[in-house]
Amino acid sequence: xxxxxxxxxxxxxxxxxxxxxxxxxxxxxxxxxxxxxxxxxxxxxxxxxxxxxxxxxxxxxxxxxxxxxxxxxxxxxxxxxxxxxxxxxxxxxxxxxxxxxxxxxxxxxxxxxxxxxxxxxxxxxxxxxxxxxxxxxxxxxxxxxxxxxxxxxxxxxxxxxxxxxxxxxxxxxxxxxxxxxxxxxxxxxxxxxxxxxxxxxxxxxxxxxxxxxxxxxxxxxxxxxxxxxxxxxxxxxxxxxxxxxxxxxxxxxxxxxxxxxxxxxxxxxxxxxxxxxxxxxxxxxxxxxxxxxxxxxxxxxxxxxxxxxxxxxxxxxxxxxxxxxxxxxxxxxxxxxxxxxxxxxxxxxxxxxxxxxxxxxxxxxxxxxxxxxxxxxxxxxxxxxxxxxxxxxxxxxxxxxxxxxxxxxxxxxxxxxxxxxxxxxxxxxxxxxxxxxxxxxxxxxxxxxxxxxxxxxxxxxxxxxxxxxxxxxxxxxxxxxxxxxxx
Amino acid sequence: xxxxxxxxxxxxxxxxxxxxxxxxxxxxxxxxxxxxxxxxxxxxxxxxxxxxxxxxxxxxxxxxxxxxxxxxxxxxxxxxxxxxxxxxxxxxxxxxxxxxxxxxxxxxxxxxxxxxxxxxxxxxxxxxxxxxxxxxxxxxxxxxxxxxxxxxxxxxxxxxxxxxxxxxxxxxxxxxxxxxxxxxxxxxxxxxxxxxxxxxxxxxxxxxxxxxxxxxxxxxxxxxxxxxxxxxxxxxxxxxxxxxxxxxxxxxxxxxxxxxxxxxxxxxxxxxxxxxxxxxxxxxxxxxxxxxxxxxxxxxxxxxxxxxxxxxxxxxxxxxxxxxxxxxxxxxxxxxxxxxxxxxxxxxxxxxxxxxxxxx
Numbered sequence: 001x002x003x004x005x006x007x008x009x010x011x012x013x014x015x016x017x018x019x020x021x022x023x024x025x026x027x028x029x030x031x032x033x034x035x036x037x038x039x040x041x042x043x044x045x046x047x048x049x050x051x052x053x054x055x056x057x058x059x060x061x062x063x064x065x066x067x068x069x070x071x072x073x074x075x076x077x078x079x080x081x082x083x084x085x086x087x088x089x090x091x092x093x094x095x096x097x098x099x100x101x102x103x104x105x106x107x108x109x110x111x112x113x114x115x116x117x118x119x120x121x122x123x124x125x126x127x128x129x130x131x132x133x134x135x136x137x138x139x140x141x142x143x144x145x146x147x148x149x150x151x152x153x154x155x156x157x158x159x160x161x162x163x164x165x166x167x168x169x170x171x172x173x174x175x176x177x178x179x180x181x182x183x184x185x186x187x188x189x190x191x192x193x194x195x196x197x198x199x200x201x202x203x204x205x206x207x208x209x210x211x212x213x214x215x216x217x218x219x220x221x222x223x224x225x226x227x228x229x230x231x232x233x234x235x236x237x238x239x240x241x242x243x244x245x246x247x248x249x250x251x252x253x254x255x256x257x258x259x260x261x262x263x264x265x266x267x268x269x270x271x272x273x274x275x276x277x278x279x280x281x282x283x284x285x286x287x288x289x290x291x292x293x294x295x296x297x298x299x300x301x302x303x304x305x306x307x308x309x310x311x312x313x314x315x316x317x318x319x320x321x322x323x324x325x326x327x328x329x330x331x332x333x334x335x336x337x338x339x340x341x342x343x344x345x346x347x348x349x350x351x352x353x354x355x356x357x358x359x360x361x362x363x364x365x366x367x368x369x370x371x372x373x374x375x376x377x378x379x380x381x382x383x384x385x386x387x388x389x390x391x392x393x394x395x396x397x398x399x400x401x402x403x404x405x406x407x408x409x410x411x412x413x414x415x416x417x418x419x420x421x422x423x424x425x426x427x428x429x430x431x432x433x434x435x436x437x438x439x440x441x442x443x444x445x446x447x448x449x450x451x452x453x454x455x456x457x458x459x460x461x462x463x464x465x466x467x468x469x470x471x472x473x474x475x476x477x478x479x480x481x482x483x484x485x486x487x
Numbered sequence: 488x489x490x491x492x493x494x495x496x497x498x499x500x501x502x503x504x505x506x507x508x509x510x511x512x513x514x515x516x517x518x519x520x521x522x523x524x525x526x527x528x529x530x531x532x533x534x535x536x537x538x539x540x541x542x543x544x545x546x547x548x549x550x551x552x553x554x555x556x557x558x559x560x561x562x563x564x565x566x567x568x569x570x571x572x573x574x575x576x577x578x579x580x581x582x583x584x585x586x587x588x589x590x591x592x593x594x595x596x597x598x599x600x601x602x603x604x605x606x607x608x609x610x611x612x613x614x615x616x617x618x619x620x621x622x623x624x625x626x627x628x629x630x631x632x633x634x635x636x637x638x639x640x641x642x643x644x645x646x647x648x649x650x651x652x653x654x655x656x657x658x659x660x661x662x663x664x665x666x667x668x669x670x671x672x673x674x675x676x677x678x679x680x681x682x683x684x685x686x687x688x689x690x691x692x693x694x695x696x697x698x699x700x701x702x703x704x705x706x707x708x709x710x711x712x713x714x715x716x717x718x719x720x721x722x723x724x725x726x727x728x729x730x731x732x733x734x735x736x737x738x739x740x741x742x743x744x745x746x747x748x749x750x751x752x753x754x755x756x757x758x759x760x761x762x763x764x765x766x767x768x769x770x771x772x773x774x775x776x777x778x779x780x781x782x783x784x785x786x787x788x789x790x791x792x793x794x795x796x797x798x799x800x801x802x803x804x805x806x807x808x809x810x811x812x813x814x815x816x817x818x819x820x821x822x823x824x825x826x827x828x829x830x831x832x833x834x835x836x837x838x839x840x841x842x843x844x845x846x847x
Contacts, residue, residue: 003539005532036518040529040547044520049503057500057528060537071517098519099503117517137517141508149776162505162560342562345501349494 004039007046008056009442009485010064011475013110014090019067022090022112026070029080034071034118041069045095045113049163050103050443051355054348055412063106066093066113073118075193075201075231082229083199085112085471092197093473094225096165097139100172101356102441104224108475116167119231122146131190131206133234136167152237155182155272158437162339167230173222175399175437177338179392181272181301184437185221188236192217196228197467206234219462224439225473227466241301245311246328246335249318250293254278255367257294258390258398260321262363265395267317269310273299275334278370280387281403285337286330296323297331347405352384353412354405357423360433362397366390369430373402376426380418382408392436399436424450440477442485448478489707491534491574495566499527506557511784512550515801521550523557523568530575540576545666546587548576550795552788552802553664554748559781577666589794590665597670601656601677603793604630612652620650621687621714625694626657627821635821638842639693642723645846646731650691653681658697659704664789672708675700679710693719693838695749695820718750720759720819723841727766734767734844742835743773743810745827746782747820755780760819760837767844776809783809787822803829
């Protein structure tokens with residue numbers, strides 16, 4: 001047995017003396033009890049919810065360890081700590097609730113795990129302009145509960161709602177299940193306050209729109225901690241809906257269902273939830289609907305008359321396309337089960353490798369990307385399942401969410417890399433974008449050059465300008481530091 | 488010794504933890520190592536021989552209140568993480584790690600006096616072999632709130648119910664909490680002997696921790712109790728409903744009730760205390776933000792006030808913020824009473840309030 005488990009992809013560590021110096025000065029900033037080299041803290045902050053971390057945990061290993069964990073309590077402390085980290089050239093990996101699925105919170109080069117959970121206050125609700133200002137470390141479910149008590153909703157419900165933070169949503173450019181009505185996090189965000197590696201605190205204006213040059217604060221949305229630390233945000237909110245209408249339909253085939261959804265979006269109707277399942281997932285999630293048809297579940301909410309009108313427009317359109325109305329109960333079932341991901345824990349224990357791969361398509365390739373990714377995933381030896389659903393829709397396309405499960409036998413990591421290679425090649429080949437809302441983190445950085453082309457150089461240039469010492473979350477968003485994982 | 492259920496422990500360790508926002512320790516401390524899955528991962532890696540349990544890791548795993556808040560929305564119906572964590576950190580008999588320094592003086596007291604608080608107050612009760620009811624007060628109330636026993640005795644006497652008391656030893660809950668299972672079982676054996684000797688048919692206790700250890704652990708440890716275990720709120724509500732106790736107004740109007748975790752989530756006792764309160768004329772209950780089976784721990788679970796007093800205080804502050812401002816709080820657990828006594832409002836014991844209403 002060991003005092004700390006072996007690391008697998010630790011790129012490097014900082015000289016212990018430098019860490020000691022950082023620790024000493026950091027304690028003066030945040031207090032001695034908010035700086036820790038306790039092995040329990042280092043181990044806890046070594047990982048996120050990237051499935052590979054679970055494979056390694058069962059084997060008794062962790063991806064990489066930080067050398068210190070700090071918990072700043074406010075923006076000024078974040079600023080002082082980042083200034084110190086830049087001075088000492090110590091890597092900093094921001095940490096929220098640890099629900100990321102791409103390895104974005106792994107401290108590849110050791111240094112500091114920058115845990116933001118203490119910054120969890122809901123600062124102000126502007127009921128007139130429908131905005132809330134909130135610190136980044138607040139848990140998503142608590143954020144929504146706070147708003148509900150005041151009569152509002154944040155409109156943002158990722159499956160990770162209960163295990164993710166507001167800052168995490170912004171940093172990874174998240175999308176919630178109700179996004180077709182309320183928008184994704186970049187639509188919901190009015191402004192951000194953030195701290196750059198040199199300690200500069202800056203924030204955007206909390207106004208509906210500006211034409212004052214690029215929105216610099218919005219540069220941090222989706223930056224996954226490589227530019228700085230998001231400390232608070234002003235987000236849009238909505239009065240709690242007057243009415244909620246639940247309805248489900250089944251279609252004979254996926255392509256026809258996609259076409260109906262595309263037409264729904266052309267009408268201007270904006271149901272909060274639009275989810276279309278292939279035949280396999282329909283059978284898995286709604287067994288009473290069988291596994292020969294494709295289920296579409298809709299949740300429409302808002303003002304009473306608008307909801308009624310949207311429901312009627314949609315009903316006319318889909319029934320004309322041959323869909324069958326299956327009532328509200330399947331949507332109720334989905335609402336009840338939508339945060340339950342117990343199957344993942346059980347499958348990992350049985351030796352399975354599983355993951356979900358979400359990509360962004362336009363309408364012309366929404367179906368072909370599904371077919372191509374499914375075929376590609378099933379071509380990998382050991383894959384048992386490759387199914388999909390469309391989880392978010394737009395007038396110009398849809399998010400395709402593939403689920404794959406395999407029993408690879410001995411080398412799970414090689415299998416994991418093969419399924420991802422297969423999925424990403426098929427996705428890129430179809431012209432889809434490699435991520436819709438899970439982000440890039442460590443793992444998906446392998447395909448960032450394919451995704452962005454010369455755009456990746458632009459990202460590198462911005463990174464160098466803002467973080468010349470490369471201290472912020474090294475190795476993420478496809479910018480270096482992935483050698484051990486590539487190997 | 489209870490064995491860890493590895494399948495269930497791993498279910499938690501491999502989960503992103505939709506229960507994070509239900510863990511009072513994580514919410515109060517904000518440190519990842521005390522997140523449900525954080526603790527489960529340490530425990531699982533240890534039980535699979537990948538990780539040695541240093542005192543730092545034991546301390547992290549022990550940052551669990553046993554409140555079972557994480558079970559409320561847990562997708563694994565058979566998972567009781569609080570118990571799995573306890574079992575995983577309980578040392579083997581030949582383990583040389585020793586208890587955490589914070590636990591040592593209390594364990595020494597338990598060994599010497601049968602109470603974590605040291606010398607017990609002199610036992611003044613008289614054995615009444617003919618009484619079917621045995622009242623068990625618990626060592627925290629005995630040591631810190633002697634008026635609670637007086638209240639229970641007043642209620643029994645007012646109702647005309649014959650009862651008996653014994654020279655209680657600690658139920659074993661604290662010793663189990665602090666990892667000394669041998670001591671916990673020896674205390675249980677002593678209590679078991681006294682219970683059998685008493686000849687009582689029913690044991691009424693006002694301490695949820697005692698209730699849980701009697702109902703869940705004693706049978707596991709081989710002590711099949713020959714008497715029915717009843718929680719005090721249900722028992723005294725029965726006396727009110729039978730007309731043996733007739734509460735009068737006490738000068739309290741609006742009160743809030745704090746559901747102790749064990750009563751609410753394990754014993755499912757949520758309505759009985761409220762019915763007791765409502766039986767007192769003039770009392771209106773104002774609910775906190777979280778109540779009933781969704782209650783939040785006061786910070787006193789698993790003896791946190793003794794083990795980790797700063798964390799207990801931080802957790803209590805979060806819980807207190809959920810109550811209506813300025814309203815006094817009633818509760819039915821000695822640990823909750825102590826945990827919530829932080830600001831200038833009164834925290835009232837349910838039985839003491841009932842005694843005031845029935846016996847003044």
